[in-house]
Amino acid sequence: MEINEPRQTADQTIRALIQHSHRGPKDLALTADQRRPTPGPGEYLIRVGSAGVNFADVMQTNGTYVGGPQPPYVAGFEAAGEIVGIGTDVEHPLPLGTHVIGAGPGAFAQYMTMPTAGVLPVPTGWSDAEALGMVLNWATALAALKPLGQIKTDDVVLIHAAAGGVGQAALRLARHYGARVIATASPDKHHAVRALGANEVLDSRHPGLADEITRLTGGAGVDLVLESVGKATLATSLAVAKPFTGRIVVFGAASGDATITTHDLVFTHHAAIKGLHIGALATEAPSLYQSLLAEIAALVTNGVYPPGTPQVHPLAEGPEVLRQLQAGATHGKHALDPWR
Ligand SMILES: NC(=O)c1ccc[n+]([C@@H]2O[C@H](COP(=O)([O-])OP(=O)(O)OC[C@H]3O[C@@H](n4cnc5c(N)ncnc54)[C@H](OP(=O)(O)O)[C@@H]3O)[C@@H](O)[C@H]2O)c1
Structure with a gap:
């Protein structure tokens, strides 16, 4: 040594x-x-x-x-x-x-x-x-949005816990990729989330959250959900994701675990649900992980990713x-x- x-x-x-x-x-x-x-x-x-x-x-x-x-x-x-x-x-x-x-x-x-x-x-x-945050928050947000979430310009993206470490990175990136972002956060954090460019900010703990998102999307629902809160939000995420074309990327459960059954998937919820653990991705898909790191370096160079x-x-x-x-x-x- x-x-x-x-x-x-x-x-x-x-x-x-x-x-x-x-x-x-x-x-x-x-x-x-x-x-x-x-x-x-x-x-x-x-x-x-x-x-x-x-x-x-x-x-x-x-x-x-x-x-x-x-x-x-x-x-x-x-x-x-x-x-x-x-x-x-x-x-x-x-x-x-x-x-x-x-x-x-x-x-x-x-x-x-x-x-x-x-x-x-x-x-x-x-x-x-x-x-x-570079190799955790930003890499997780990028993986959730791009390779897993397949984000496209003009997609509507729902980001839970948008004021948090991963949430803020995801919000900046989703706006950079041309998405409309509906964010959720506790009410005292809404100002910060708006300042980062969220198009709409809602209270994650509001009982009418799914109805409000449905109204905001004219009944169409959202293309992509970044789900990191779990118990408190998964039902809403499932209810508002577009059937068959919608994607829900699950990477955390800050409020506790939530479950979904095969019956739910067959009869009720028809969005694609994908799991993400950035450490597992780095180990099991190293070339994909390296491409994320290269993209993060480019985002730093072009100023999309500013110093934390x-x-x-x-x-x-x-x-x-x-x-x-x-x-x-x-x-x-x-x-x-x-x-x-
Ligand atoms: N899978 C992975 O590889 C990976 C990597 C990094 C992070 N994560 C996950 O991503 C999430 C965000 O991580 P972070 O480090 O950036 O944390 P964070 O978002 O800064 O903090 C968690 C946030 O979750 C929200 N939340 C909602 N219900 C909650 C509850 N019952 N108890 C506590 N918090 C609650 C809170 O925001 P509001 O008050 O605004 O709702 C809280 O500030 C976590 O679930 C974490 O485990 C996963």
Whole structure:
């Protein structure tokens, strides 16, 4: 392993947020004596500049994320930072000192390891915090809209949780691709969603949501739904998707799980329903994933994807940020600074 940290020793302790149970963010706590990780084969050691907070972090603390870590574990999995070490078996590594964005275990810490395969350089001129979301929120939104959602100009696209991390990226992209966007969000977030270009914004918790969307589309329904809320919205998504030509891309269930039966599909709901997990897509369809990353790089170059503006909190506030995210009380992307 190559290490470029003359002031550090390999066994130095670091600050990190440790999750001690599967009882949610209340059992997430700061420690100052976590051992610094060592990069294994095919991994970088990253000095974390900024760690991204995602709904999947909440799910992991509750033990509801399939294949998630067992407590006690260093929480967080998305970060941007500087390559300060390179493990063995890395072909054509990026140089030490390069700032990258990617995912790996234990991002809510001053140092973490990251598999080299999935990282992207932080765009020139961007800070680490500004790059957060690139390989998670934006890649997920892009995958949902394009290869799975088959978005076309003038499609009507329904985006749930449009004020959130993935939602804001999806909203910008859908408008860029020429769609009319009907967005849902909590009422106190409507202003932000409108400012991002949504054509209509509705309250996701309103009981008449499906009727309102039907009215807004003149009875025609929507071409594509980005479904990430689950229990609270799936019935609406199914009711408003156009029969036979409509697509519903399911990639989350922030309000809890929802079910659909074969009977429903045969007799009532005739839209195409597609599932998405961006990590699984990266592993099982690597060339498709690489094409998404290439498209994201082009979106950065042409200014469609601007530097992110996450709300950055000191590491010690991580448990409270996760509690707020769990309660649906956050707007946009949140991040943790492990050095504050
Ligand atoms: N499959 C994948 O690969 C993948 C990748 C990234 C994210 N995701 C999923 O995409 C969704 C968005 O992720 P994110 O990190 O960007 O989170 P987020 O959208 O910033 O936060 C979740 C949002 O869901 C909405 N929501 C509706 N009902 C809720 C409830 N009962 N409890 C909590 N929230 C509720 C809230 O917005 P309103 O208050 O405005 O309704 C809340 O702000 C999540 O479901 C996440 O699991 C999936």
